[in-house]
Amino acid sequence: MKYEAVIFDLDGVICHTDKYHFQAWKALADKLGIYFDETINNRLRGVSRMESLEIILERYDGTLTQEEKVRCAEEKNDLYKELLKQMSPADLSPEVKETLDTLRARDVKLAIGSSSKNARFILGQIGLGDYFDAISDGNNITNSKPDPEVFVKAAEFLGIPAGKCLVVEDAEAGIQAAAAGGMDSAAMGDAVRYHIATYDMDSFTDLQNIVA
Numbered sequence: 001m002k003y004e005a006v007i008f009d010l011d012g013v014i015c016h017t018d019k020y021h022f023q024a025w026k027a028l029a030d031k032l033g034i035y036f037d038e039t040i041n042n043r044l045r046g047v048s049r050m051e052s053l054e055i056i057l058e059r060y061d062g063t064l065t066q067e068e069k070v071r072c073a074e075e076k077n078d079l080y081k082e083l084l085k086q087m088s089p090a091d092l093s094p095e096v097k098e099t100l101d102t103l104r105a106r107d108v109k110l111a112i113g114s115s116s117k118n119a120r121f122i123l124g125q126i127g128l129g130d131y132f133d134a135i136s137d138g139n140n141i142t143n144s145k146p147d148p149e150v151f152v153k154a155a156e157f158l159g160i161p162a163g164k165c166l167v168v169e170d171a172e173a174g175i176q177a178a179a180a181g182g183m184d185s186a187a188m189g190d191a192v193r194y195h196i197a198t199y200d201m202d203s204f205t206d207l208q209n210i211v212a
């Protein structure tokens with residue numbers, strides 16, 4: 001088999017927390033009088049919380065101290081976490097669950113490679129708390145995507161060489177990160193329109209053919 005492991009991004013791939021990120025950032029942007037829309041939101045995919053804030057602040061007229069920025073990021077995260085509480089196993093789509101189970105039955109190792117510090121909480125909410133063989137997330141990295149660190153760590157946790165790993169991503173920065181780490185990638189959602197991944201997917205179930 002070409003791939004021994006699949007490393008999944010979480011937000012926008014395994015589940016759709018991206019709408020909650022948008023809502024929480026929008027609330028903060030509105031409060032600060034900053035214009036914010038879906039196009040700007042797409043630039044935040046895969047990017048760390050503090051780097052996301054910096055992108056939003058590109059349109060801010062004033063200046064904020066580092067302390068104020070940290071408070072803004074905390075405020076966004078508090079609202080985001082409130083929104084995440086409504087997630088449940090019903091937010092795990094049948095195609096995602098069926099595909100994960102199919103890959104597992106073929107003895108493919110399955111990991112998470114997410115920039116989020118909330119990854120474990122989200123996985124618990126959707127009923128996948130104990131599912132993955134390894135979780136690499138925002139708590140074990142110092143550089144976020146497009147740096148490959150989160151995926152390189154995931155491969156290390158699994159004990160599988162990079163060349164045998166496939167990364168599944170919805171973010172342009174995530175596809176770039178996979179390539180920088182020497183890994184093939186499968187794009188879905190927003191990432192498909194850049195045509196920079198090894199595979200562009202129409203549906204999550206395409207993975208069952210890619211990892212054959």
Ligand code: BG6
Nearest residue numbers: 011044045046049115116117118
């Ligand atoms: C990524 C999201 O998964 O996690 C980004 O795509 C987000 O939009 C990043 O900024 C960090 O998330 P968190 O939960 O640590 O604020």
Ligand code: MG
Nearest residue numbers: 009011012170
């Ligand atoms: Mg994502």
